[in-house]
Amino acid sequence: MKAPSLTLGIEEEYQIIDPETRELRSYITELLESDHMIMGEIKPELHQSIVEVGTNVCRTPQEVRTELRRLxxxxxxxxxxxxxxxVAAGTHPFSSWMTQEITPLERYIGVKQDxxxxxxQLLxxxxxxxxxxxxxxFLIDAMNVSRYFLPHILCLSSSSPFWMGRNTGLKSYRSVVFRNFPRTGVPRIMRGWADFNELQETLVATRCIPDGSKIYWxxxxxxAYPTLEFRFLDVCTRVEExxxxxxxxxxxxxxxxKLRRDNMTFRLYPSDLIEENKWRSVRYGLDGNLIDFGKQKESSARALIREMLEWFVDxxxxxxxxxAEVMYALRIMEEGSSADRQLAVYERTGDLKDVVDHLIAETEEGVTIDPNPSVQVRN
Incomplete structure (x- = not known):
């Protein structure tokens, strides 16, 4: 079996903000009409106030950094x-989903109809x-095992504590909103590629989905690509995150x-247990406890994340x-996730507009704004 390439690609979804009102602003239609475009860099999303970017295929996290700063x-x-x-954050602090415009492209109109x-609501x-x-x-093996670590990493990326002007009490409210869609959450253990492919083909044959892109696990x-796609993260506010x-x-x-090559693996855990940990990461983020299933006891999220870094991948x-890029997680644990930092601003000022201003500043950290951008939307 050939070793995986381990290439990296990252997609991010951004909020477009009116700096006067700090509300979301419908914008993608104007971008679609631009005469100055380069294919493949930017694409629309369901709502007109969302812009999505995707990096080129990268070999290293350092290349990812360069790409994300550029994009x-x-x-x-x-x-x-x-x-x-x-702004890069999992939810807008106060804009309402009820007033957002849907992007007038066939596939998004179809999603709205369906x-x-x-x-x-999917704002x-x-x-x-x-x-x-x-x-x-190996892709299926890796998917089965890496499910265990999703709650740990969600704690690091959580950036959605507010929803429609309310402090939700959760660190990743985005995760709750997305769970309303079908075919979401932590997938079950797959017995192999044939097991996954049979499921996918059944869903297509019975007209549940047109293709695998509608499996939202x-x-x-x-x-379409030979990649394992991780879709559970709130958008990260800082590039470095x-x-x-x-x-x-x-x-x-x-x-x-490395374990597979040496004829070893990591213990598999059922989705039910992983979902319990995911709920804890959604609710409490870095400040909560996660379950160490091997020891069958609770440990602080920070302790288990540190164990993942220092024991599993070191x-x-x-x-x-x-x-350096992996260990940046220690800084996140020290300073708090984006959700923690947003809540600190709100606790200090009591004004969600100040939270938006804070997010604008953090989203721009390490980024040089291109005064003469030239992009093309990818449909």
């Missing part, structure tokens, strides 16, 4: 032409991480390959050249 700078430059700002108000923003795995059997084999979670996921797959990060 954020490009989107910020485009937004600046209309005196608008850009899902009705569930689609209208959420995520990060998707792709890790290159060419062998389909927290992680899935991508329907996105680079960090991408590096951790790459390192986890590298470690699983022996592969130097070969990957990603130690």
């Amino acid at each position: 954020r700078g490009m989107v910020m430059g485009l937004a600046a032409r209309k005196d608008l700002k850009v 899902m009705q108000d569930l689609a209208q 959420i923003f995520g990060t998707h991480v792709h890790v290159g795995i060419e062998d389909p059997e 927290d992680l899935r084999p991508h329907h 996105a680079v960090c979670v991408g590096a951790i996921l790459q390192a986890i797959i590298a470690k699983l390959w 022996d592969v990060v130097d070969d990957l050249g990603s130690r």
Whole structure:
């Protein structure tokens, strides 16, 4: 069995903000009409106030950093032409989903017709991480095992404590909103590629879905590329946070390959238990406890994340050249996730507009805004 390429690709969804009102602003239609475009860099999403970007295929987290800085700078430059700002956070602190415009493209109109108000409510923003795995059997093995670590990493990326002007009491309210869609959550253990493929083909044959892109699990084999796609993350506010979670996921797959090569593996846990930990990460984030299923006891989220870093992936990060990027998680645990930092601003000022201003500033950290962006929307 050939070793996986472990390539990385990251997609991010951004909020377009009116800097006067701090509300979301419908914008993608204006971008679609632009005469200055480069294919493949930016694409629309369901709501017109969402802009999605995707990196080129990267070999290292350092390349991901360069790409994300470039893409954020490009989107910020485009937004600046209309005196608008850009935010990376899992939800907007107070804009209402009921007033948002749907992007007038056939596939999004179809989603709205199919899902009705569930689609209208989907005013959420995520990060998707792709890790290159060419062998389909190892891809399924890696998917089965890496499910265990999803709650740990969600704690690091949580950025959605507010919804429609309310402090939800959750660190990742985006996760709750998305769970309303069908075919979401932590997938069950798959017996192999044939098991997954049979499920996918049955769903297509019975007209549940047109293709595998409508399987919305927290992680899935991508329907078009030889990648394992991680879809459970809130969009990361700082570029360095996105680079960090991408590096951790790459390192986890590298470690699983090393175990597979040596005829070993990691224990598999049922989805029911992983969902319990996911709920804890959604509710409490870094400040909560997760369950150590092997020991059958609770430990602090920070302790289990540190164990993941120092025990599970430590022996592969130097070969990957990603130690600094992976260990950035220690800074997140020290300073708090984006959700924690947003809540701190709100506790200090009592004004959600200040939270938006804070998010604008953090989204721009390390980014040079491109004054002459030239992009093309990918349909």
